[in-house]
Amino acid sequence: MAREINGRPVIETSHGPVLTPCAPGSVLARLGDKWTILVISLLSLSPDAPMRFGALRRGIPDISQRMLTLTLRNLERDGLVVRHYYTELPPRVEYELTERGKSMLKPLAGFTDWIRDTWQDIEASRAEFDEKEQGRN
Amino acid sequence: MAREINGRPVIETSHGPVLTPCAPGSVLARLGDKWTILVISLLSLSPDAPMRFGALRRGIPDISQRMLTLTLRNLERDGLVVRHYYTELPPRVEYELTERGKSMLKPLAGFTDWIRDTWQDIEASRAEFDEKEQGRN
DNA sequence: CGGGATCCCGCTGGATACTG
DNA sequence: CAGTATCCAGCGGGATCCCG
Numbered sequence: 001m002a003r004e005i006n007g008r009p010v011i012e013t014s015h016g017p018v019l020t021p022c023a024p025g026s027v028l029a030r031l032g033d034k035w036t037i038l039v040i041s042l043l044s045l046s047p048d049a050p051m052r053f054g055a056l057r058r059g060i061p062d063i064s065q066r067m068l069t070l071t072l073r074n075l076e077r078d079g080l081v082v083r084h085y086y087t088e089l090p091p092r093v094e095y096e097l098t099e100r101g102k103s104m105l106k107p108l109a110g111f112t113d114w115i116r117d118t119w120q121d122i123e124a125s126r127a128e129f130d131e132k133e134q135g136r137n
Numbered sequence: 138m139a140r141e142i143n144g145r146p147v148i149e150t151s152h153g154p155v156l157t158p159c160a161p162g163s164v165l166a167r168l169g170d171k172w173t174i175l176v177i178s179l180l181s182l183s184p185d186a187p188m189r190f191g192a193l194r195r196g197i198p199d200i201s202q203r204m205l206t207l208t209l210r211n212l213e214r215d216g217l218v219v220r221h222y223y224t225e226l227p228p229r230v231e232y233e234l235t236e237r238g239k240s241m242l243k244p245l246a247g248f249t250d251w252i253r254d255t256w257q258d259i260e261a262s263r264a265e266f267d268e269k270e271q272g273r274n
Numbered sequence: 275c276g277g278g279a280t281c282c283c284g285c286t287g288g289a290t291a292c293t294g
Numbered sequence: 295c296a297g298t299a300t301c302c303a304g305c306g307g308g309a310t311c312c313c314g
Contacts, residue, residue: 111248
């Protein structure tokens, strides 16, 4: 009986379940990186109007130009974002979510909603944990 | 008008929306790290029976002992996992999801389902992107 | 058996300067 | 304006050894 958990195949052995490493991990790793979710969030604010590079840069206070460029490249590579280049002077470049990019907004929101409702509790647990640990040192 | 996207406050300025960096990012960063989701997935397979350290280790083929320990510590710190220590010889240590840990399974599944349904398309986009880029070099 | 302690390599990502 | 190039510090994470 092949089962599956979080999109990942599970093999049952005599020692218990074994997870098979598989490709979706690379998607999650990308989304979990430092800036990707922020860029997607910002782009999702204007679903039908592309955003300029500079507007994205200003919208994410601490992002460097380099990291914004790299993050957008990766999203474009994954087919989640399209890049529109206009050869003007000065040049104008706009970005918007693709259909695929928009299709992830709802599932993503379900998860971030959980985080929004829970992170205070998590922070409290962390503080408590750290305090107890300090007592042992 | 204060808005919010993915649990993150948005300020509207004359230049467009600006995202405020905030604490939930640290939760997402943790979940996006290399092993956390795998550990949670494995623990979720036995919702009412704790799992031993060794069983977790065997269930995630390529994880090192060190990283499993660190990942479990962080989950315990976040109050998502409880650790049960039995002073026997040899010692036995078991882990299980807390109620809070279980509460994230459904939202998480919504998101990983999207990944499961989409990652082949994403991989295809990546291959296509890389191929075009190679033409330019 | 579970898990510290230590060493070390590679990648992520920040700062800065230069270009079409 | 929207990049690219280069340099470099920090940290994630693997390998190994030791300990209750």
